[in-house]
Amino acid sequence: MRRVVRLFVGISLFSALILAGGLVTGTSRPFAPGDKVLYRNDFRNCPVGEIPEGFNKIDGAVECVKFNNHIWVANSAAAGMELGKKIDLGAGDFSIDFNVVPRDAGEFNFFLYENDEKGWDKKVIPKSKLTFYQCGVNLEGVGFLKKIKDCYEKPQHVALQVRRGQMRFYINGKRAVAIPWKLEKGKGVTGFGFEHRFRADPYGYLISDLRVAKYTKAEAKPTPEQVGIIVRKTSEGSMLTVPEKVLFDFNKFILKPEAKKALDVVADYIRSHPARQIVVTGYTDNIGTDAYNLRLSLQRAQSVADYLMDCGKVDPKLFKIVGKGKANPIADNATEEGRAKNRRVEIRLIR
Template sequence: MKSSLKTPLVLVLLLFVASAIQAQTKRIKRPKSSVGIYSVDTFVRNSFDIYDKVYRYDGYAKAGKSLDDDDIDILEDALTDAELLMTSAPNILSDLDGAGALKQAKATLQINKAKKALKYSIKTATELLAGRRSGNEDSEDTSEGDTKDDDSNSEEASSESGTGTSSPGGSSDGPSSTFKINSKFDFVPGDELLFFDDYSNDFIGDFPSKWNTNGSGEVVTFNDNNERWLEILSGYGIYYMPLDVDLPEEYTIEFDLFGYGLDSKTSSTAKLQILLSDNTKFKQGEYWAAAWIPFGQYGAFGIQVKSYAYGEGHTINNTITADIRKATLNRPHISIAVNKERFRLWVNEKKYIDIPKMLTQKDQIKALKFHAEGFKDGKEKIFIRNVKIAKGGLDLRRTLLSEGKVSTNGILFDSGSATIQPQSYGILRQISQVLQQDSSMKLLIVGHTDSDGSDSNNLALSKSRAASVKQALITTYGVDGSRLSTDGKGEGEPVADNSSVDGKAKNRRVVFIRK
């Protein structure tokens, strides 16, 4: 008797689950045949591959099944890929020019069907990841108007962050001209310059000569400002690489970022990937580590970090909680320190990432690559400048104590002035610690410049910069001013060729000498 009751009960449960799964959106059918235009067929195939994944997980949600960590990883990747594919749709349509009328008609129908599948995927994956997809929700509407990014927090984000559409040239909405000195900022740039580029040797409108890409880009300026920036195009599989840089085991990376056209509707997938890879090809590679800087403004999306080793898969795969929306609207300075396996990342003066064992295949990592994704074409743009890679970045304190002298080009000043930039305070903190440890030590601070400008102006500037360093040590770290003296040599004692960008960067330095 019990067994006869058990079978119908199982059938009832199966029917309940089946009906819950069937309650989701009616499935969009994949086209049965190809068009014969490579870009169109690839777009359609990739779109439906993503759609199939998301549709399956939507079915799980309707049946009441919760997502595990692997499910979340798959959905996050699917969402990113769907957003990127959607941005490429206009370019795919342009590939129909020259095709016959019947082929154009068939291709247009398939592209529209693929776009509908992508819109469903973006909306559904976003809701699944946010935990807002359930068996009671009506998800049948996949019309044009139902595919916007989730902006439930957009009003709050807008009032918090502003629009961010100003240029680096400096309007009232532009980058902040003030900063709060953080005496705990501990980033120290490497002391052996491997690469530096401010694009000063490149023509406006050209792709910079010290870089390589499989996409496009150009050097630009804004308004009446002379600062030069490299525009990085957003797109699937597009990478930007500094040329002729072989990364050592210990090094630092620095650069300035500028996001244009950001507002409360900027997508959660708008990110800049900073990729450390085992090769100089236009792909991630077999061994790599990466961090993604988020630019989405309608929510705090965090900084994603991943590392990958061939045969092992992801050794690190996580998102660090971080609300950097305000920072991304104000030309953030990114600092990265790699010390063998350890990976640290700062946005402005705040450290967000410090992973001791991120680069488990440290001997394989050779190249730095940048990749932008998720930015709306024609509306949102991403730019970088002052990219600097330097070997070392360990500890200036030991050098100063053991050798009595240390030289650094990591103390940065505003162009043509003695105003210290905030990312320089990690070095000043270390110098102050040496003075604190050895109370009898006195230091001579000597400023040096490159050869731009007149000899007399450079001499005066170098003296002013040394005086600014002294004053920062006194006011920020409480060093007794009687222990510090200053001098400036202008451009008179170069350590490198002033005819190159790298050489000028090496010559702009501050030297600390024990007296």
């Protein structure tokens, strides 16, 4: 069983967690820029037709243009462009956001540079390249993220946030993706760049409203309630109830990839609330035979306990694993909503 759970250790993309009231995912968290602004430029002082100031690298024909009464930067030739801004951002806790107007169907890239012995702009950080192409958005190493409806000739707000070991991209205020972030020791972000070369028409993509900032305060970790876990104080200590859909697909006992997020929060909670015993109990609804439900509930409880022991580094000697099948329902099994609530894992922390 533990070998099965370990298959999911490296998968940390948090796609969605489901609460009793409906689907709640990380995409609902709005973008918040850093509070210490390091660089800002809306190019309002750049005359139309002039080469923009503020970039440390300009490769290709680039000039300031006026579009919808705003000043933008764009390539002025079909050969395309690459722009780079040198700025020391370290290994994390920063944000970069800007507006871009797609005006052709070509490819537009945004990416981060990493310090390299050949120069500040010679190495692009893997998986940092965000690509617009025909109104679709892709992230290198991840794949397709979303399609923007009717994007041409309209400003799109793009934001990057690097915090708490995560790299998150936002499109028009909504989070499009979050992936793990970790640079090699001694490495740091030396700047960022834009590129429009493949199928580049003159003035094919317009860029403006650049803002780069650092976060001066650490980001708090999610609480159990924020990831769909119900916490209740008891006379013995406390109990955490995790709904089935946070952890498992229907009728399965192998943890879903997104379950890692919830169980990491559980492990943090356990460390901050020491217990002399941890009782992990699995429950099912009343569909199926008693023998099947007892076995499934025990397997699910074991999967959760294994993850907390192996990945959460919680002392294995503290655990007791129980499967109770359809016993102790907390909702009416006559409805699908009630059955979904009954399919759960409870984690009791006994002081």
